[in-house]
Amino acid sequence: MFIRRTKTRTTENGEHYYSYRLVDTYRIADRVRQRTLLNLGSGFSFPREQWPELIQRIEAIILGQHKALLPFPPKIEHEAQNIAAQLLSKFDGSELLLHPNKGGADAQETPSASGHVPPDGRDLRSIDLNSLALMDSRSVGGEAVALSALLKVKFDDKLRALGFNRKQVSAAVGNIVGRMVQPGSELSTHQWLQQSSALGELLGCDYGGQSLSALYRASDLLWKHHDEIESYLYRQHGVLFGIEETITLFDLTNTFFEGTGKYNDHAAYGRSKEKRSDCPLVTLALVLDGSGFSRCSRIYPGNVSEPSTLQQMIDELRTPINPGPEQKVGEYPEGTKQEPSQQPLDLRNLPTIVMDAGIATEDNIAWLQEQGYPYIVVSRKRRLAFDAEKATVVKEDKNNTVRAMRIEREDGEIELYCHSELREAKENAINKRFSTRFEQELDYLADGLDKPRRLKSAKKVCEKIGRLRQKYARAAKHYEITTEHDADGKKAIAIRYQRIERAEDPDAHPGVYCLRSNQIEWDEAQLWRTYIMLTELEAVFRSLKSELGMRPVYHQKTHRVEGHIFITLLAYNLVHQIRLGLKDEGIDECWETIRTTLSTQMRMTVSLRGEDGKQIHIRKSNYPNAAQHVLLRALDLPWNPGKTQKTIVTP
Structure with missing residues (x-):
């Protein structure tokens, strides 16, 4: 040779x-x-x-x-x-x-x-x-399951219809499956495809000959067509699971990325939900339907005001992806046929918008009312009152009981005051922890008044108490603190504090929160169950960041950051598709558990020498273990991929 x-x-x-x-x-x-x-x-x-x-x-x-x-x-x-x-x-x-x-x-x-x-x-x-x-x-185990989900919705056909050639399709699929099975950056995905994964054998392509740049270019192409791809995938999942668009969940999250963000238009310092305010942030706005699939997503600067994003996101859902030059927003030219991948919201049967208090400003609620949208939002009301005798039980199990008290207002809105025993226990524990820390700091400051080399100046002691009030603001509002000074007023000689409960304080009713809605025909249980779907969106954000490797972002250019986040979002939708299929068979495991279970199914080559001196090479996948067999049978997949x-x- x-x-x-x-x-x-x-x-x-x-x-x-x-x-x-x-x-x-x-x-x-x-x-x-x-x-x-x-x-x-x-x-x-x-x-x-x-x-x-x-x-x-x-x-x-x-x-x-x-x-x-x-x-x-x-x-x-x-x-x-x-x-x-x-x-x-x-x-x-x-x-x-x-x-x-x-x-x-x-x-x-x-x-x-x-x-x-x-x-x-x-x-x-x-x-x-x-x-x-x-x-x-x-x-090969995780790759086979992930690839089957991708092929089931004909994702590869859609990419080819968008003009992707064979190598670009394989690179895009490698990016998405890699994010599902071995989440990380494009660099780590490239190494995984070349050294550890049998995905190339399942697809019939050679990832060993593909450069890292091929994955980056595929990411750029995916983001270039992100509107069409996102809409197409949502439509396919709607057909696959028979989804009716009755609920729309809306929320935002942000994540940090490494570097200065000099070349990233979205990079901005803001309030990090991951406590990483030292890094530039980028914000992801996400709209989900009631089944958990993403309907629409947008990427904003890290310091974007949450309430300012609602109208833009809802308007985009009502707008076709490629409107003509004479076409009005939300309308289609007369006589044209609407493609499934371009379907906007059905304006005759608007979904119920669900969002948390951070977005539910009075202006946004007024806009929803003006547009005719039904909504359920978390009220920003500070003073909460709850009467258990007037409340209805909306959930009861061995872990928690939730009661709801309904009040119908004259303006046509409903206020639903909800009390959760589990939430009450959590809030009490948090309040107790902060109160204990606040009292310990005050006791330490008071003990030091009689000890050498400790703070004694009346002015400095008052400043220290002020800083403690700022640090423990949630607990400090329940305390009255007095200090005694010497005759000259220059030295503090005693610090005394007393806890005072105020009936009008929001913390006087732990475990209580208020919902606002204009769905006057719904009962307490339906209103509460619809609102609680918002926790699914929070679970989606946790999955994106932890299970699917959205954070941290190492890219420095705007379009590369956008591509990285969009690939993670595509991976989430396919993972959710797999989990819904398993849930129909009674398997309700998180993706991390499923991925770990499948990770030990391997593809390998067995090499033997025959009696005639010929070398025999046999390559195949190993037989799945019991746990893997349960998953593969539930998904109706062959046990020997490849x-x-x-x-x-x-x-």
Whole structure:
């Protein structure tokens, strides 16, 4: 074998480039012939002076010499392993003769190398058991489940319809499946695809020959078409699960990224929900339906005002993706057919908007009323009152009981005062913790008035008490604090505090919160159950950030940050699709548990030497364990992802 470099000219612009092939020579009678064993592509950049060593190691691997007598450099070993795996995959079901002249004929693709195969499909051989070796082990369980979800909604067909070529489709799929199975940056995904994953075998593509730039370019393309892709995916899930759009959940979150954000238009310092205010932030606004699938998403600067985003997001849901030049917002030209991927909100049957107090300003509520939207929002009302005797139980189990008291206002709105025992216990514990810390700080300050080298100045003591009130504002409002000074008024001699409960204080009714709605026909239970769907959106944000690797973002350019977040969002929708399918079968596990369970199903090559000296390579997936079998059966997937490959190498 040897490597041949060929100079080629492109038909587009006439520029020259070099392509590389793995070639073998053989003799027929008195003539020497050559055949191409493997096309290495134009991206093969291995140093020419190391080609002989590389060829030597490739031949050794496919002949079963997995451990070299003298170790090769790591770079040569890695490249040789990759090329050998591709070579064995190409000659699946055939006999690979490295030196056909020894056999007297070119038998590049001799069916089944054993001669006659019995009708029952068995292939019986005498082998040396001591020669058995396992190699090229790659994960396949999680990849197979993730890929099946992607193909079920015909996501790859949509990408091709958008103009993606074959390599761009494989790169985009690699990005998304990588975010589902092994979440991280595009760099870590590229390493995972090349070194650890069997996704390329399931797709029939070679990720080993794809550059990191291919993943970045695929990310750019996904973001370029994000409106169409997002809408298409939502429509497909609607058909798949029979979803009716009756509830719309709206909320925002932010995440941080590394670096200064100099080249990122969205980078801004703000209030980090992850307590990382030292880093630039970027904000994700997300609209979900009641089933948990994302309907629409937008990316904003990290310091965006939450209330200011509502009208824009709802308007975009009412607007077709590609309106014509004379087309009004929310309308379609007369006589044109609406494509499924462009379907806006049905204005005749508007969904109920659900959002938390951070977005529910009076202006936003007035706008929703003006547009005719039904809504359920968390009230910003500070003074809360609750009468248990007038309340109705809306939820009761061994862990928690929730009661709701309904008040109908003259302006047509409903106020629903809800009391949760679990929330009351949580708020009491938080209040107690802050009160304890506040009292400990005051006691420490008071004890120091009689000790050397401690704070005693009346002015400094008052300043310290002020800082403590600011630090523990939630607890400090319940205390009256007095200080005693000496005759000169320059030295503090005593600090006294007393806890005072105020009936009008919001903390006087722990566990109580108020909902506002204009759904006057709904009862207390339906109003509360609809609002509690908002916790699903919070769970989505947790999944995006922890399970699916949205944070931190390492990109510095705006479109790369947008692409990274959008890929994570696509991964979430496919993960949610898988989880809903499992939930229908009674399996309600988080994605982290599902992913961990599937991670031990591997695809590997078994190498054996036959009695006739031929080397047998068989590549297949291992049988799933009991937990994996339950998941695969629930999803109606085959237990052995990827086809079984068998290659015979004759030395």
